[in-house]
Amino acid sequence: MGACRSVWRLGGCAGVVLAWIGALLVGSSLALPPPATCPKGVSPLNLIQTQYQSIPGADTGFMSGVVQSFLHTVQPNPFPKDLLVKLVEERGNINDVKQTIKEVLLYEVGFLVCAAIGIVYIILMPLVGLCLACCRCCGHCGGHMYQEQTKAVHCHRRGLYWATLLTTLVILAGNICMFFTNQLLKVSVKDSSVELNNALDNLQTYLTTVPQQIDSVLIESNKTVDEVTRSLNDIGPLLGREIQRSLEGPLNPALKSVRDIAKVVNRTSVLLVGLNSTLTQLQSDVTVVQANVCSVRDSINSTLRDPDCNGCSAYQSELQKLTFDNTITIPNLNELQSAVDDITKANLNSKVKEGEYLFASIPQRVTNDTRDIVQNVNQQLEVIKRQISLVKGDIPVSALSKISDTLGEAQRYIDMYSPLAERVEMIRWGVGIILSCVVLLVVVCNLLGLFWGLVGLSPQDDPTERSGTADCAGTFLMAGAGLSFLFSWLFMLVVLLLFILGGNVYTLVCQPWRSGQLLQFVDTPGLIPGFDLRKTLSLKSNLPLIEVYNDCEQNRPLWTTLHLYELIDLNDLLNVSKYKEEIQKHFDSNEIKLPTITLLTPEIRKKLHSFSDMAHDVDLSSVTQQINTSIKEQLTQEANSLRRIQSDNVTTIIPQLTQLNSNIYALSVIASEINGTVGDVLNKVVTAQDFLNTNTTQIVKAASREFLDCQMGYFTTYADWANLTITQQVGLCGPVAEAVDSAEVIVCSNMMESVNAFWFSLGWCMIFLVPSIIFSIKLAKFYRRMKHSDV
Secondary structure, three states: OHHHHHOOOOHHHHHHHHHHHHHHHHHHOOOOOOOOOOOOOOOOOOOOOOOOOOOOOOOOOOOHHHHHHHHHHHOOOOOOHHHHHHHHHHOOOOOOHHHHHHHHHHHOHHHHHHHHHHHHHHHHHHHHHHHHHHHHHOOOOOOOOEOOOOOOHHHHHHHHHHHHHHHHHHHHHHHHHHHHHHHHHHHHHHHHHHHHHHHHHHHHHHHHHHHHHHHHHHHHHHHHHHHHHHHHHOHHHHHHHHHHHHHHHHHHHHHHHHHHHHHHHHHHHHHHHHHHHHHHHHHHHHHHHHHHHHHHHHHHHHHHOOOOOOOOHHHHHHHOOOOOOOOOOOOOOHHHHHHHHHHHHHOHHHHHHHHHHHHHOHHHHHHHHOHHHHHHHHHHHHHHHHHHHHHHHHOOHHHHHHHHHHHHHHHHHHHHHHHHHHHHHHHHHHHHHHHHHHHHHHHHHHHHHHHHHHHHOOOOOOHHHOOHHHHHHHHHHHHHHHHHHHHHHHHHHHHHHHHHHHHHHHHHHHHHHHHOHHHHHHOOOOOOOOOOHHHHOOOOOOOOHHHHHHHHHOOOOHHHHOOHHHOOOHHHHOOHHHHHHHHHHHHHOOOOOOOOOOOOOHHHHHHHHHHHHHHHHOOOHHHHHHHHOHHHHHHHHHHHHOHHHHHHHHHHHHHHHHHHHHHHHHHHHHHHHHOOOHHHHHHHHHHHHHHHHHHHHHHHHHHHHHHHHHHHHHHHHHHHHHHHHHHHOOOOOHHHHHHHHHHHHHHHHHHHHHHHHHHHHHHHHHHHHHHHHHHHHHHHOOOOOOOEOOO
16 A cells, blocks of 8 residues: 555645746746836925015106106207217327317207206396386386376276286296105105115126036936935845846745645645555554454354254355455555655755845846946036036136125125215205295285285276275385295306206116116227126127116026026937947947746656646546445445444444545545646646746846936936026026116116206296296386386
């Protein structure tokens, strides 16, 4: 019965496992798995746009249109750029003085005409007033208190009344404008220091923000390089995991199947040992039973042969049938047992552990094989970082720092002289109030004269009998005329000075400032000593200030405004493909060698072929049939004959036969599953093994290429972001144009517009004082009490 140890071999269960492996490898794993998506890196942050302080808008006064129209009439000539350049360049050393003076006078002809009119006014008004006073003292020019009474006297009085009233109302309107513009100028001067500081603060903020934005771009580049460096330093886990992901599809199920078959082998070995033990015990028990049966038979036979036993000889022939012949025919299973022993010795669990170890060691193998390349690529990344950092050196950041220092000095001067300017402005405001009040006094005198004359005059009264109210009206009218003679020439002198100053500032500064001609004039080479935008900002080409201003007015970045593309070849600097070629060379020069994974050795395949042939010839169904039919019936019959032996059979032999039947049935089931599968499994395993042998290198290269593309993707994302940021977002110079516009609004729209509106209003009043004097003096005679009557 020892031969039954050869009943079973591991080859059957190994075949089942190999079938699973083949199905997995050939069915779903022959195609390479799709590459894993690249993990998302650190996204570059958008530049934080600085918040600037609000700046004043252009506040067009209600008189701006009228004043500007008047100044355009006075000065219709274009901006005298060539004349100003000539005057500035010669700086007093004028070769042709007469020609220069002629050009200046020709340009200022409109102002000269108005100045001449003002001078005539200044001279004539006090002279006329003095002459009129002397004439009236001599009894002439209305000084003789006599009024001829004619039929048209009332008509003349009404005409003079309405003319005086109309003229006075016009002067009152101009006087109101004087009060308003004087107060507006005070507010403008008061707010100018704050608004100028705000404009300079915005410029300071802008000049500070530009280097910070550049640093932000460089910091993002460092983040990108650091991200790639970390990925390279972790190339073992990252790239190795991708290779594992590509291999684990066919490999993990195979290893699991081998692990499962190892359990089946152990189970089979246990079954074979149990089968052998059961057969041995069964043989021993059957031998004992046979001996007992023979002993009983011999004893009975002796009894039957006893002479005293009458008629017993007839039963001796039946006694010979009392036997216990229980022979179970078992096929020769020695070779199967040997196969089981051989595969058991192969220790499949150790093979599984070896495969798992080789699979788990892939990241470390990648780390070891790429140590040199990682070091070389990291050195290349440091070179890239240094090259990108050179961008800041090519951008004129130091020049911006110098400009910032200059603006800081200007702010200190503004803060220093602001209190003095406020005190001077208070004095100017007081003088303006006094001028306005004097003009208002004239207006009040005229209005009181008109009012009391209307109330107190009785047309039927004789001129010598006019009421005191009417006489008071005449006195007010004469007082208004006297005040006009007394102060008008002084006021006209103020108008003349402010007109010359404010008018020329408007035509030579404000108007060309708004049109851009002033920037073109300032941009004249050599006009301002030491001022050269190209040298100051270290640019390659000369940039007109008006062009810079227009770009900033559209809030364009410094890249286009200052033509920085002439200094920096950004496309070459951010050319990722150039860096990729360098890194690709390092990767191509390196080879990652993975351990060879062998699913089945040729020896095992040979054993499987041999096992397949033997398993096909094993037939255990006859053994099962023997156990389930004849033996049991015979034992039962003999047991009925021999009660004692029956008891031994039931308690010992029958359970052993049941166990033997169970073991043989289990082995039969396993043997039936093996038949016909080994050849197919071997074919699939060979195909799967070829896949591993031929595609492992391809998988490694594909994973390496994917890893490199992923890292270069970080650079590509950064390069696109940096290109867009530098060319479209860094240094949006809108605040510069706003600061220039703010200065123009403060100086021209607020302050100079108010100054021009004030002298225009005052001049308006002075001009209408002339007819007011005439009408008032003439009308006063119709209200004053005469000394002589017209008989």
